[in-house]
Amino acid sequence: MAHYLVHVHSGPDLVNKATLGLLVACTAVAEGHEVEIFLAADGTDLLNCKAAGEVVGQGTGDLFDHLAKLKEAGTCMHVSGMSAKARGYDESLLDGYNAKFAMPTVLLERSAAADVVLCY
Numbered sequence: 001m002a003h004y005l006v007h008v009h010s011g012p013d014l015v016n017k018a019t020l021g022l023l024v025a026c027t028a029v030a031e032g033h034e035v036e037i038f039l040a041a042d043g044t045d046l047l048n049c050k051a052a053g054e055v056v057g058q059g060t061g062d063l064f065d066h067l068a069k070l071k072e073a074g075t076c077m078h079v080s081g082m083s084a085k086a087r088g089y090d091e092s093l094l095d096g097y098n099a100k101f102a103m104p105t106v107l108l109e110r111s112a113a114a115d116v117v118l119c120y
Helices: 010-029 041-046 062-075 083-088 104-115
Strands: 003-008 034-039 076-080 099-103 116-119
Touching: 003 010, 003 041, 003 104, 010 034, 010 041, 010 062, 010 116, 034 041, 034 104, 041 062, 041 076, 041 083, 076 083, 076 104, 083 099
Parallel strands: 003 034, 003 116, 034 076, 076 099
Antiparallel strands: none
């Protein structure tokens, strides 16, 4: 099985890119691959989705559902601490997820360790 790093830097305003990135991550998890996610820039806003139907892509699914599947699977999420802080988020953004704030060095380290890096 492969080790994927899915780097999502698109926010809810780019609904199809954001939901596609998490749909691909969910698909890889369902197929038994090792998956890590790095949310940066506007992608940090994705964890603020609180209800189904809030962010729904065209053919790429519901962001809330994708996040629920990733949470249930315990998928490791790295969230840019600088991006989150700039958008007014604190540690509570990470509640319920297997997530932690990370610096750009972590993105580089995890990219180098992954078999495949996908960016959305």
